[in-house]
Amino acid sequence: MGLFDIFKKNKKPKIRESNGNRLVPMKSNQLRQPTDYFSIHSDLKDLIWIENGPKRNFVPDKGKKETYKFGGIVVTLSFSGGEEPSLIDMQQEIKEPLSSEEVPPPPYYPNYKSLRPEQKYKYWQLLSNPYQPQKDISYVFILYYGLERHLFRHDFENAIKIVIKLREVHKNSSFQSYSGNAIVLSCLLHQRADMMQVFIESLNKDYKRVFSDNLYLFAMHSFDVPLQAKDIIRLAKTFGFTNTNYIKGYPDLFEQTMERLIFGKYKTKNIILKDITPMIQTLPQTEMRLFANMSLIDEVVKVPDMISSIELKKVMNDLLVNTHESVKKQLAEMRKNNVVLTKKDTKKPPKKLKFDAHKESELLKELKNNYNDPIAKHFVYIQLQDFYYKYRELNPEYLEACVRYCYEDIEILDKLNKVYVKQEIERHKQLNAVYSKEDLDKEILRIKEEKFQGRIPAFNRLAIIYEKRKEYDYAISISEKAIAYYNTQGMDTSEFEKRIERLQKKIMT
Numbered sequence: 001m002g003l004f005d006i007f008k009k010n011k012k013p014k015i016r017e018s019n020g021n022r023l024v025p026m027k028s029n030q031l032r033q034p035t036d037y038f039s040i041h042s043d044l045k046d047l048i049w050i051e052n053g054p055k056r057n058f059v060p061d062k063g064k065k066e067t068y069k070f071g072g073i074v075v076t077l078s079f080s081g082g083e084e085p086s087l088i089d090m091q092q093e094i095k096e097p098l099s100s101e102e103v104p105p106p107p108y109y110p111n112y113k114s115l116r117p118e119q120k121y122k123y124w125q126l127l128s129n130p131y132q133p134q135k136d137i138s139y140v141f142i143l144y145y146g147l148e149r150h151l152f153r154h155d156f157e158n159a160i161k162i163v164i165k166l167r168e169v170h171k172n173s174s175f176q177s178y179s180g181n182a183i184v185l186s187c188l189l190h191q192r193a194d195m196m197q198v199f200i201e202s203l204n205k206d207y208k209r210v211f212s213d214n215l216y217l218f219a220m221h222s223f224d225v226p227l228q229a230k231d232i233i234r235l236a237k238t239f240g241f242t243n244t245n246y247i248k249g250y251p252d253l254f255e256q257t258m259e260r261l262i263f264g265k266y267k268t269k270n271i272i273l274k275d276i277t278p279m280i281q282t283l284p285q286t287e288m289r290l291f292a293n294m295s296l297i298d299e300v301v302k303v304p305d306m307i308s309s310i311e312l313k314k315v316m317n318d319l320l321v322n323t324h325e326s327v328k329k330q331l332a333e334m335r336k337n338n339v340v341l342t343k344k345d346t347k348k349p350p351k352k353l354k355f356d357a358h359k360e361s362e363l364l365k366e367l368k369n370n371y372n373d374p375i376a377k378h379f380v381y382i383q384l385q386d387f388y389y390k391y392r393e394l395n396p397e398y399l400e401a402c403v404r405y406c407y408e409d410i411e412i413l414d415k416l417n418k419v420y421v422k423q424e425i426e427r428h429k430q431l432n433a434v435y436s437k438e439d440l441d442k443e444i445l446r447i448k449e450e451k452f453q454g455r456i457p458a459f460n461r462l463a464i465i466y467e468k469r470k471e472y473d474y475a476i477s478i479s480e481k482a483i484a485y486y487n488t489q490g491m492d493t494s495e496f497e498k499r500i501e502r503l504q505k506k507i508m509t
Helices: 117-128 138-153 156-169 173-189 193-202 213-222 229-234 245-249 251-266 310-336 357-369 374-390 396-411 413-429 437-450 457-468 472-489 494-508
Strands: 015-018 021-025 065-070 073-078 285-288 301-304
Touching: 117 138, 138 156, 138 173, 156 173, 156 193, 173 193, 173 213, 213 285, 213 301, 229 251, 229 310, 245 251, 245 310, 251 310, 310 374, 310 413, 357 374, 374 396, 374 413, 374 457, 396 413, 396 457, 413 437, 457 472, 457 494, 472 494
Parallel strands: none
Antiparallel strands: 015 021, 065 073, 285 301
């Protein structure tokens, strides 16, 4: 039996076997000592919290605080001392249900003590084999609450290994979100880059990646873990890139193309975040409630808002846009040479496109909130352009909305560059401990000369729309504006020069 052998009685009741786990007496469905009838999975040895009896192991954390420092960031955890929801009272009754289907689900925030006797029976079944898929995720959460306490206060290494294994089986999005966040934060607090790497390697399925993108980037930054092309692609929407047609349809080509572009710029296939955002202490902090177990902490945790980094978002968005354009050109060249690259079948039945009014409301609200911030507004404009273009076939008004936001984005470029230069200069001045006066002057001169180096998708979008409408003069005009703008930034304009040449040929034919 292992963990709870100490509870065994000298005279054992007659039992029946079920999937190799010892269950309940034949003559009664009343359990007074669950450990007489259940086997606890060996992985859970010493990880279950017990309130009473010989194996009692729980001491409340009320009033305790712990402070962690890493990467120049200070995080303080204040433990509330509330009752541990996974805490097992060995004196409470457990009862075998006549039918598993008749047992009602536990409440939204379940805890062991409030379970009905039949529900406790089902929970003990889970402890026998926690890696068996569950119809009701509530029982898994009760177990996870206790493991979460170990992640931050006790047996971190064993607990994190168990949670990673549980994430393989239990695909519930809430469980994936809470457990993913907790793993990342606990790795940071304990400074365990090795276990963070184990966790990263486990993220081989989409359902496992449902947790905080910001926290993930923070950990990658803190541990100097290289950001790979597949990471950037997964976080595309976080970086304001929503045109995922080629990402979904040609994932291998997209990833390979991005790796090539990264290597061309950084001479490696990966990106070190500290090369882009070296001093995250200057970033604003964001509040996150990371714990499912509410007895652990009664307040939010503040971490740097990596996603608010203008430089990071600009670099990643540019990389995604450039990869998209490169893939488009490669596919066109393949078609010209009669080379067919099969588009990936998502294996999902086609859905009738339905306008997402909720998403529209969110984007318009975000635009309003950032009305006086031209940099943040620029990235919202990009999302609005992609959003309305997606629904262009449903209603001509959506395409016109896309066109309108393209022009509004172009109109703020002058303000965007002025604000960007000012903010970057201020940010570099705050890093006087890093730069000498001579180096700082060089950086300031570079910022003034280069200004905002991000690509402007509105130029491409408008040119494409006008070309499809056969309004070639408008398409040429917007391409000329793109060339004029990019020349002031010292950026490549060959794409638009070729577009103008092609459009002029169409006018002549």
